[in-house]
Amino acid sequence: MERPRIRDYFQQDLSQNETITPKQRAILQASLDLFAEKGFDQTSTSDIAQRAGVAEGTVYRRYKTKAALRDAILAPITAHIVPILASDFSEDELRQRYPSLQAFVTAIFTDRVAFAKANVKELKVIFEMAAFDTERREQILSQIAPKMVKQMGSVINKLKADHLIVDWPNDLILQSLLSQLFGYLAQLMLELPGTEIEREQAYLITVMTKILTPGEHDQITGQ
Amino acid sequence: MERPRIRDYFQQDLSQNETITPKQRAILQASLDLFAEKGFDQTSTSDIAQRAGVAEGTVYRRYKTKAALRDAILAPITAHIVPILASDFSEDELRQRYPSLQAFVTAIFTDRVAFAKANVKELKVIFEMAAFDTERREQILSQIAPKMVKQMGSVINKLKADHLIVDWPNDLILQSLLSQLFGYLAQLMLELPGTEIEREQAYLITVMTKILTPGEHDQITGQ
DNA sequence: AAAATAAGTGAGTGATAACTCATTTTAATG
DNA sequence: CATTAAAATGAGTTATCACTCACTTATTTT
Numbered sequence A, B: 001m002e003r004p005r006i007r008d009y010f011q012q013d014l015s016q017n018e019t020i021t022p023k024q025r026a027i028l029q030a031s032l033d034l035f036a037e038k039g040f041d042q043t044s045t046s047d048i049a050q051r052a053g054v055a056e057g058t059v060y061r062r063y064k065t066k067a068a069l070r071d072a073i074l075a076p077i078t079a080h081i082v083p084i085l086a087s088d089f090s091e092d093e094l095r096q097r098y099p100s101l102q103a104f105v106t107a108i109f110t111d112r113v114a115f116a117k118a119n120v121k122e123l124k125v126i127f128e129m130a131a132f133d134t135e136r137r138e139q140i141l142s143q144i145a146p147k148m149v150k151q152m153g154s155v156i157n158k159l160k161a162d163h164l165i166v167d168w169p170n171d172l173i174l175q176s177l178l179s180q181l182f183g184y185l186a187q188l189m190l191e192l193p194g195t196e197i198e199r200e201q202a203y204l205i206t207v208m209t210k211i212l213t214p215g216e217h218d219q220i221t222g223q
Numbered sequence C: 001a002a003a004a005t006a007a008g009t010g011a012g013t014g015a016t017a018a019c020t021c022a023t024t025t026t027a028a029t030g
Numbered sequence D: 001c002a003t004t005a006a007a008a009t010g011a012g013t014t015a016t017c018a019c020t021c022a023c024t025t026a027t028t029t030t
Helices: A006-017 A022-038 A045-052 A056-062 A066-086 A089-093 A101-118 A120-132 A134-161 A170-190 A197-212 B006-017 B022-038 B045-052 B056-062 B066-086 B089-093 B101-118 B120-132 B134-161 B170-190 B197-212
Strands: none
Touching (some): A022 A056, A022 A066, A045 A056, A066 A120, A101 A120, A101 A170, A101 A197, A120 A170, A120 B120, A134 A170, A170 A197, A170 B170, A170 B197, A197 B170, A197 B197, B006 B066, B022 B045, B022 B056, B022 B066, B022 B120, B045 B056, B066 B101, B066 B120, B101 B120, B120 B134, B120 B170, B134 B170, B170 B197
């Protein structure tokens, strides 16, 4: 059940361009950890230096500002989170036919959820930025949203054509599915008490299947 | 279509204990606005003073620290948000029978959504606090969660007894419904582009009904 | 191994933000 | 109207934080 970690792509990205020293790597790791724990504003550069075991000046050697450090952390996350969360649909999953919608939904979401679980810190960071920093939100969404809508849109269209799922506008289908997914991820990220993760996961699949299944209540009334 | 505003309870609360001067009221209003616009950390006390049209010292007259000011804002929100979001179920809605589950869900959620729309600023503030301040989150949740679970739990139990909805654990039902609601609220709060609010709202009801409707996919498999 | 380049250091700096307090202004009371 | 109390003021204090730089240590090159 090995899941890819954004962290790995992270290091991969960096070592492509220039060599990265162990101390610089420690700074990035400490920043990610602290941003996820306390949030960006609540983390000082001296906090980062302390956690990374370096002098504060070292933090500023590669990244000229704290904002640049944040962006250096954010970039690989936004770059890799979409391809993994949204891609591979048409290639792998759709090629083979699934016996039921439930089986299909299960196949698609179990490993996405596993991926999310393996990258909780990264998700926390990206959520904070997207939620409370308007500029950052627009930046992140402009990179993520179009690809996501396109990738998943093609899957949805194929399923619609075969009358396997409800005939609703794609953005509405996506919204309800993502709401369920994020609701689940919120539990992981916020470490809410009294949640049995495994049970929730099976339930998540069931609810998503139910939403997608064509049925009697599908006429959307109102304007 | 007048919906209660937390703002009103806010002023009500304050005027009960002591008299509140116009300038102090302006400070609270400015704080709420700025916290919702920029977030707590990004708002300085001088920002607040400027927006409220008072001297910075005046901000500290009633509230000894910035944190105390935050708590004074947070308290009435948490205190009144639950009774309105979760209550009145058994009293009003459940007494009369609804022709369909859809009608019941519609009746319950339309005014909750309207209430949320009328209090977007307050919701933004409470979400920021709950999302990235662990202490505040526990404080807020300990006040909100138990009441919510209890209030809505009783409604769910009655519906279950009549076999009108799925026989799932209450916390799981709540989670999926709240996920949908929050997914919708996120659009309001983040002002995401390209969303037609009215259409989403009708859709929200439909999805919630679909989730609740008993059916064939309701066995939760997996462990 | 000497020279040159890069990496790392930490005391120091300027700016900003939270918070204080002596004084002034406003409101209440006799 | 005079006196007293409360409210408001804003210049000033302290602390913290992002960021700099002259200098030291490590690494690479010749």
